[in-house]
Amino acid sequence: MASTFRKYARIWRVLVLNSFKTQVATWLASAGYLLGKILRFGFFLAYLLGIFKHIPNLKGYSMPEVVLFFMTFNLVDVGAQFLFRGLYGVKVLIEEGDFDKILTQPAHALFRISVMGMDLLDLLTLIPIGGVTVWALTKLPHAVSGQSVLMYLVLIANAMLMAYAFHVMIGALSVKTQEMEGAIWIYRDLMTLGRFPINIYSEMMRGLFVTVLPIGVMVSFPSEALLGLLSWKGLLYACLLGGFFHLAAQGFWRQALRNYTSIST
């Protein structure tokens, strides 16, 4: 067990270093990308703050509470990009024949693919996100309890598990069809629906966001837990849903591999 962990830790370190070297070699592109992400975050925040100068609340949520929802969305979004970006490129790996090489290597293919595109620069965007989250927490009308913080952390971990499941499903679709490159972007865009509390959407959409398109479970539930608005039943439901999506994604991936015909080799 310990040796397996050491092996994967070594693979992780080598691949992350390789990825970081690529980013340093293309510093202008990386800097532009990083600055763009920070600016987008800043612009949205500025607009939110601007809107709250004209309204007292949004569906009963005060300004710091809405900012907290926005920060949680950013945390999950950036975290998933940092950890699973490698799965964006399954189609290219297949087209260039590299996918076959990865399958023959003595490491779990999903792990290998996930970490090969790890973007350390994404971590830098967590600095402003963390700063604004702390600011929003200090502005909340009620103090946050330790239990709420614990629930928040569990739900963030659950959101990452679900994000991983969606990345794996899209990777599996690429293996099956070689033409699902756009699916990852639709996942990213659908996630942006979680920028604001899901209470702003219609009842039917809210139903979708806590079941088949679980954006609400991934992004809104953690913030609701932090604000003391989510029950233990909600937490349990989120974890069960996370487990279900994870198992479904793993099954889908295995099924895609069984049908894979080594198309480019």
Add this chain to the structure above:
Amino acid sequence: MRKYLTLFGLSWQKQLEVRSDFLFERARSMAVLVSIYFLWSTLLEKQSDLMGYNRVELLTYVLIMTLLRAWVLGCVSDRIPSEIATGKLSELLLRPISHMGYWATQDAAMKSLNIVFAIPEVLVFSLLMSAPFYLPHHALTTILFGLSVFGGMVLYFQMSYMLGVMGFWGSQSWGPRFCFEVILEFCAGAYFPIDILPAAVQKIISALPFPYLVYYPLSIYLERLSPAALLSSFLHQAGWIALLAFLLNNFWKLGLRRYAAEGG
């Protein structure tokens, strides 16, 4: 002209070749519409107007903004830097068409496809949501809106092409391009109207070419501009188009002198 029409047809075929990717691309634009529409709709639940916009104006802004994102801000010339880096440009330079004409035709093909698909998408969404929709009081408004949108399309193509031409000076232009597009989308009013921002910020943004892509065409449609402001918006738009045409011409010539046909 016939060769450009052939290229136009080929571009349509190419974009519809991988239909799942095309449909996903269309679905992506709906995500922005849904999130922004519901945000404004919720904000206007308890008040009849917000920041100088009434409910009908603001929700119409969101709906038409989605169309303009597809028509004005959609572009394919982001592939120019890789064309330069891989030497594929050499092949295009040998063809009996102008390089800008080649990309302008591809751009027009993409925009026409977007027009065909975006209208029913927004229409279905409006019907499902029973969204209120502002209709201009004067027929002339529609013509002026059309002119302003066309100007916006030309202006955005020029900016995108200019960023592509920057590929002559470095192969890493995608990072700065991403950054530029983020700034552009917000300053163009492609998420929210820029007049909800403080006056000083609005003044700075109005001096840039971006608001003439989405915000001013939409303000024309919503009949929110005085005759003087209307004239000023057209003059600014035309001025930016002329300036960018001049700059593009010179950057293209300078870039070609640097081009070494690496890999070509």
